[in-house]
Amino acid sequence: MHQIQLIRSSTFLWALAVAAAFALFVVALFAFIYWKLDAYLVARSDRMITTQIRFIADLPPSRRLNAIADHLAQDSRGVQYAGLFDAAGNRLAGNIDHLPRQLEPDGAVQGVQLDLLQKPTSHVPVVRAVGRRLDGGDVLLMGRNVDETREIASVVGEALALGLLPAFSLCLLAGAWLSFRAQRRVEEVNQRVQRIVAGELRERLPESGADDPFARLARIVNGMLDEMEMMINALAGLGNDIAHDLRTPLTRVRLALERGRTHAATLEQLQDVTDKAIAGIDQSLAIVTALLRLTEIENNRRMAGFGDVALDEILREVCDLYEPIAEDKRIRLGAVTERHVQVWGDRDLLFEAVANLVDNAIKFTPSGGRVELRLDAEDDTALVRVSDTGPGISEQEREAVLRRFYRSDKMRNTPGVGLGLSLVAAIVKLHGFRLVIGPAPGGRIEILASIGRASRPVTRRSRTLLHADAGGVG
Amino acid sequence: MTPRAAEQEHLRRKPKRSAERRMAAMNRILLIEDDTETAEVIVAELADRGFEVQWTANGVDGLGRARASSHDAMIVDRMLPGMDGLTVIEALRKDQVRTPVLVLSALGAVDDRVRGLRMGGDDYLTKPFALVELVARIEALLRRPSDSRQTVLQVGPLQLDLIERTARRGERELDLLPREFRLLEYMMRRSDQLLTRAMLLEEVWNYKFVPATTNLIDVHMGRLRHKVDGPGEVPLIHNVRGSGFVLRSRR
Numbered sequence: 013m014h015q016i017q018l019i020r021s022s023t024f025l026w027a028l029a030v031a032a033a034f035a036l037f038v039v040a041l042f043a044f045i046y047w048k049l050d051a052y053l054v055a056r057s058d059r060m061i062t063t064q065i066r067f068i069a070d071l072p073p074s075r076r077l078n079a080i081a082d083h084l085a086q087d088s089r090g091v092q093y094a095g096l097f098d099a100a101g102n103r104l105a106g107n108i109d110h111l112p113r114q115l116e117p118d119g120a121v122q123g124v125q126l127d128l129l130q131k132p133t134s135h136v137p138v139v140r141a142v143g144r145r146l147d148g149g150d151v152l153l154m155g156r157n158v159d160e161t162r163e164i165a166s167v168v169g170e171a172l173a174l175g176l177l178p179a180f181s182l183c184l185l186a187g188a189w190l191s192f193r194a195q196r197r198v199e200e201v202n203q204r205v206q207r208i209v210a211g212e213l214r215e216r217l218p219e220s221g222a223d224d225p226f227a228r229l230a231r232i233v234n235g236m237l238d239e240m241e242m243m244i245n246a247l248a249g250l251g252n253d254i255a256h257d258l259r260t261p262l263t264r265v266r267l268a269l270e271r272g273r274t275h276a277a278t279l280e281q282l283q284d285v286t287d288k289a290i291a292g293i294d295q296s297l298a299i300v301t302a303l304l305r306l307t308e309i310e311n312n313r314r315m316a317g318f319g320d321v322a323l324d325e326i327l328r329e330v331c332d333l334y335e336p337i338a339e340d341k342r343i344r345l346g347a348v349t350e351r352h353v354q355v356w357g358d359r360d361l362l363f364e365a366v367a368n369l370v371d372n373a374i375k376f377t378p379s380g381g382r383v384e385l386r387l388d389a390e391d392d393t394a395l396v397r398v399s400d401t402g403p404g405i406s407e408q409e410r411e412a413v414l415r416r417f418y419r420s421d422k423m424r425n426t427p428g429v430g431l432g433l434s435l436v437a438a439i440v441k442l443h444g445f446r447l448v449i450g451p452a453p454g455g456r457i458e459i460l461a462s463i464g465r466a467s468r469p470v471t472r473r474s475r476t477l478l479h480a481d482a483g484g485v486g
Numbered sequence: 487m488t489p490r491a492a493e494q495e496h497l498r499r500k501p502k503r504s505a506e507r508r509m510a511a512m513n514r515i516l517l518i519e520d521d522t523e524t525a526e527v528i529v530a531e532l533a534d535r536g537f538e539v540q541w542t543a544n545g546v547d548g549l550g551r552a553r554a555s556s557h558d559a560m561i562v563d564r565m566l567p568g569m570d571g572l573t574v575i576e577a578l579r580k581d582q583v584r585t586p587v588l589v590l591s592a593l594g595a596v597d598d599r600v601r602g603l604r605m606g607g608d609d610y611l612t613k614p615f616a617l618v619e620l621v622a623r624i625e626a627l628l629r630r631p632s633d634s635r636q637t638v639l640q641v642g643p644l645q646l647d648l649i650e651r652t653a654r655r656g657e658r659e660l661d662l663l664p665r666e667f668r669l670l671e672y673m674m675r676r677s678d679q680l681l682t683r684a685m686l687l688e689e690v691w692n693y694k695f696v697p698a699t700t701n702l703i704d705v706h707m708g709r710l711r712h713k714v715d716g717p718g719e720v721p722l723i724h725n726v727r728g729s730g731f732v733l734r735s736r737r
Contacts, residue, residue: 332691372659
């Protein structure tokens with residue numbers, strides 16, 4: 013199975029293809045070299061034969077026989093052939109038995125088969141030969157064995173084959189190794205992914221130091237896994253929070269109902285129990301509703317309720333609404349709105365956001381403290397600030413409180429659903445505004461809103477406003 | 487019975503609770519709600535309070551009934567099989583049917599409320615809701631506030647001068663903050679009617695939202711009551727446990 017996979021892997025197939033192409037190329041090269049070499053060697057022997065036959069033909073007839081004998085005697089390798097025949101075709105001299113029929117005297121050099129006096133043992137040699145008719149009607153024939161050419165070619169071929177085989181094998185091996193390596197890495201990734209799927213969110217893909225595509229891919233995926241782990245943990249925490257928050261009132265409801273059922277003696281007692289149960293269920297429902305609303309606002313891109321909203325009015329009205337409850341807690345609540353500022357948004361949601369901030373501020377500010385609402389505007393940016401004399405939000409928590417569903421320990425033990433800030437963040441985001449949490453001590457939360465209808469996100473300009481402001485306080 | 491006739495009836499009748507109930511018995515309400523259990527509870531509750539309720543579970547049928555006979559008010563679920571609740575209302579309004587409609591929605595979709603009111607709904611309530619809230623809103627829809635052209639409101643010993651912005655109880659001058667004045671004005675326009683916290687927040691402050699601090703309205707009401715009901719005087723502002731407040735013109 014594993015081997016089949018190895019062979020079928022694309023890396024291996026590519027290696028195989030490359031090896032085949034390489035082999036094909038080498039064979040073609042060999043053929044070319046052979047062809048060139050052969051042509052060259054044949055041409056050379058043809059030239060030699062032509063020279064020799066001219067030389068002997070030019071000799072006076074009396075010296076021809078000796079010249080032929082000398083010529084053959086000098087040829088220690090036995091590759092030269094010569095023959096002198098009379099007009100009737102009888103051999104006068106040389107080592108050729110008779111005139112071959114195919115050979116046309118006075119023609120060009122050509123390849124023929126010669127019947128030699130001494131029959132060669134192994135095979136009939138391939139011979140290049142040329143004939144010439146002499147004055148006396150004699151025919152002179154000269155030839156040369158070109159087996160040599162074939163031998164050289166075969167030697168070259170063998171050498172090439174010897175080189176080709178290991179090269180081809182090497183190619184295949186490299187392919188197999190690369191394929192195996194890739195497969196092993198994929199397998200490792202697969203195993204880790206399986207572990208992640210099984211719930212081990214801490215698991216990461218192996219990141220080698222090398223800068224190969226695999227490592228880069230692993231780094232990208234790991235980055236994504238980091239984000240996802242964080243989100244999943246946040247969600248898991250949320251699940252726990254919801255479960256816990258729901259269980260507390262529901263447990264009370266259950267106990268009250270159970271006891272009421274057996275112990276209530278009068279209608280009033282039963283009604284009392286029912287009231288308690290309804291209150292508990294209302295509390296549970298409030299949590300669910302708040303969460304659904306939050307999700308809704310976060311996912312909602314429709315803006316049917318959008319219109320021109322006067323921020324200064326909203327601030328004054330929030331102040332108006334919360335004044336009595338602040339007074340009850342002996343907290344001074346005030347709004348400073350010097351300018352009329354209009355933004356494009358959902359009036360109810362913006363009111364809710366500011367109200368939530370004030371609600372929180374009053375909740376966390378100790379008796380005798382102060383909560384202040386302030387509206388500033390610069391160019392195209394409005395700044396709504398809710399500050400208080402409470403403990404504020406610590407550096408460590410500042411990022412976290414804005415994250416979806418985060419609840420600080422402080423918040424968890426105070427009454428209320430505790431999703432206030434998440435809701436504010438969601439509303440602010442829906443409007444394309446920005447939420448900024450100032451440094452503790454002293455609560456300080458700001459909403460940076462773009463003035464007018466522009467739906468562009470609040471960015472650079474607003475930062476200058478913020479920094480100039482933060483500098484004044486810090 | 488048209489709303490105008492109902493109002494005249496309301497002005498004529500003796501302001502007694504029993505009389506109120508008898509009057510209410512003449513109110514016909516059409517409920518379009520596809521969840522049987524929810525519908526049954528609503529029907530039972532409204533019947534107990536003396537309303538005559540017609541119930542249908544789908545939009546097409548509901549539209550037919552609304553066209554066929556006149557109702558004093560309608561309760562329409564937002565999500566309905568066959569025909570969407572908002573479509574039903576839109577169709578009715580096109581036919582010039584002006585019956586007040588309370589829209590119910592399973593989810594407080596942020597845009598739903600806006601769209602619901604734009605399509606011609608008169609009030610909007612998100613599920614889950616308390617029955618008292620539903621009844622209070624239906625009664626508010628049925629009983630249009632007294633003439634808004636009045637410049638002086640009078641409920642029992644209370645008198646509110648809308649031009650002079652002064653309030654008095656009998657001979658006693660009440661020193662009210664603007665928001666307290668607004669609150670009292672709203673309550674006097676809807677005297678003897680249960681006003682829930684959500685209704686007060688929506689109508690007096692004109693914002694629809696659920697404050698994290700649940701007793702926000704109670705604190706306001708406490709202040710107002712402190713000023714309206716002096717020591718030794720018969721209390722006019724009553725807290726209805728778990729539901730809201732009533733300004734009673736009589737004991």
